[in-house]
Amino acid sequence: GENVEQHPSTLSVQEGDSAVIKCTYSDSASNYFPWYKQELGKGPQLIIDIRSNVGEKKDQRIAVTLNKTAKHFSLHITETQPEDSAVYFCAERNNAGNMLTFGGGTRLMVKP
Amino acid sequence: EAQVTQNPRYLITVTGKKLTVTCSQNMNHEYMSWYRQDPGLGLRQIYYSMNVEVTDKGDVPEGYKVSRKEKRNFPLILESPSPNQTSLYFCASSLSYAGFGRYEQYFGPGTRLTVT
Numbered sequence: 001g002e003n004v005e006q007h008p009s010t011l012s013v014q015e016g017d018s019a020v021i022k023c024t025y026s027d028s029a030s031n032y033f034p035w036y037k038q039e040l041g042k043g044p045q046l047i048i049d050i051r052s053n054v055g056e057k058k059d060q061r062i063a064v065t066l067n068k069t070a071k072h073f074s075l076h077i078t079e080t081q082p083e084d085s086a087v088y089f090c091a092e093r094n095n096a097g098n099m100l101t102f103g104g105g106t107r108l109m110v111k112p
Numbered sequence: 113e114a115q116v117t118q119n120p121r122y123l124i125t126v127t128g129k130k131l132t133v134t135c136s137q138n139m140n141h142e143y144m145s146w147y148r149q150d151p152g153l154g155l156r157q158i159y160y161s162m163n164v165e166v167t168d169k170g171d172v173p174e175g176y177k178v179s180r181k182e183k184r185n186f187p188l189i190l191e192s193p194s195p196n197q198t199s200l201y202f203c204a205s206s207l208s209y210a211g212f213g214r215y216e217q218y219f220g221p222g223t224r225l226t227v228t
Contacts, residue, residue, distance in 0.1 A: 009152070032215055043116075043202050043219030044155070089154055093215060098162060099170060100145075100217065102154035 006103025
């Protein structure tokens with residue numbers, strides 16, 4: 001089945017710095033790659049997503065890049081703020097569209 | 113308010129005692145899914161349903177059952193819970209599983225289950 005590896009598992013940055021989280025996937029037919037943010041005690045929430053026919057997508061301070069050839073995609077957060085502290089998950093959607101496979105998660109800590 | 117609700121939020125039970133975790137969504141979503149979250153493993157899909165009376169196994173279905181008799185409800189059933197099913201469980205729903213822009217999954221608040 002599909003496999004998604006996510007790195008790093010923990011990331012600590014100073015407020016105002018940038019944070020980058022990377023994921024690699026195994027299924028070359030995957031066509032949709034969302035990123036979820038999970039705050040303490042809550043369910044994951046979609047923050048940005050990208051389709052396979054696009055190389056980059058931005059939404060204010062967050063951006064996602066996709067390299068289909070290398071089968072990896074990354075989340076970039078600029079000007080980090082303490083409220084960005086959370087666990088972030090990448091995921092890939094299989095070609096049939098019926099399943100999401102998640103990475104292991106990255107705990108981001110933004111120090112004020 | 114559009115939401116996915118789960119009950120109970122916390123449950124401590126003993127090995128072998130059947131339990132059901134309920135999941136309900138008020139967004140008229142076709143697709144619903146159950147995940148379990150364990151440290152370092154992310155979220156793993158247990159079962160999913162593409163519509164009423166249509167369910168299928170995810171990556172870790174052993175020891176679980178589901179049903180989808182109504183569009184809004186998707187209960188998770190553990191017929192004989194074991195300690196290795198101690199986990200944090202999430203229900204999720206999306207408008208559909210096909211069609212651009214319809215994939216976003218909305219997650220419930222989670223159910224923390226402990227089996228002793």
